[in-house]
Amino acid sequence: MAACDDAVVSSPPSTPTAGRPRSGTRRLPAATAREEILDAAAELFAQRGYTATSTRLIAEAVGIRQASLYYHFANKEQILAELLEATVRPSLAYAGELSRKDLTAAVALRELVKYDVGVLLGARWNIGVLYALPEIATEPFTHFRRERERLRLAYRRLAAAAASDRIGDPDVAGDLVFGLVESVIGMRRDLPVLSSAEQLQRTVAAAALRLLGADDDRSDDPA
């Protein structure tokens, strides 16, 4: 699950810092300025709230001037959009990879759930709490909303193929699996102590298959 560690930090480590050198100590060793801005914004958005966080505050947290921040991001919306997309993009790509492999729907679904839970738990800040912001319904987040719907559809497809016949509406079943996966966002927010990421990945995946009445044949679990 090494891929999960850079869920928030998705651009390749390339551009050196724009503008003047930073004053404070670096938040993330070996990170680009862009990555540090995303990390600081994620912390402030998740802990202070999106509305209460200004680009000035973000720049201060990174130790750069606001002008340097605007070299990387046009505005606060663009920072949030990038953070949100980073919670979905890796899992969507992984769903694509899985679809090109010769796996049963149940096995592919188990792998997708494990991966996706890993992404949601692996990010340094619990960005998923921001899904509930009313702002998400507006234009700057159209691409994020579309990507998240594509991920939902991947779950619906796999759930429909994996579910036993006695399950009702397969779309609802897929939505419930999607909701079960995203429930780790709430667990991470609400519980003082969580099981290890690896354990939760397996637990949620197994729960998803049982929810669908799908055979959870452990023998073909590659992990």
Added chain:
Amino acid sequence: MAACDDAVVSSPPSTPTAGRPRSGTRRLPAATAREEILDAAAELFAQRGYTATSTRLIAEAVGIRQASLYYHFANKEQILAELLEATVRPSLAYAGELSRKDLTAAVALRELVKYDVGVLLGARWNIGVLYALPEIATEPFTHFRRERERLRLAYRRLAAAAASDRIGDPDVAGDLVFGLVESVIGMRRDLPVLSSAEQLQRTVAAAALRLLGADDDRSDDPA
């Protein structure tokens, strides 16, 4: 599920309007001023955001003066706390009722899930989206957080008693059922069309029992 209809509006219809008569048309026929304030605040919080909504805006939406609003609520926090508590209080009371009946854990859990999903879907505004606000971690919401944790514990207890032996950590299983129930908040937020409340109540309840590997014996479903 008639009880769910007044999930947001929890005080008995008693006090007549304080202050001057309202200027606009009434938002809710036969509602008290307090209920109308809660309703207007719920709509504004859920659709504009909590930070972006002032008590002045709420008073305007109801068609009363701010002074009249302060007759009912000390501040914005108190309005939000009341709205949040109303999403949890009925289900918590119902969990208590169920525990005094002679039901198997699986049947009690199914009834609680159905009821709770009904409360979350039945409220006029999708208040659950506000669970993710960073403000919830602060003092004015201590009581709400405690009540919600009590509801989580009710789920954990029932899940532990209903789950089959092959399920791992029973606390995590209870948390997953709790998350599954609350996933209807995200469905209500994200999907343009939802199944009927009654159908979702049954679907989520059945999914919860399968998730736990619990016998879903339809014969003892009273509904």
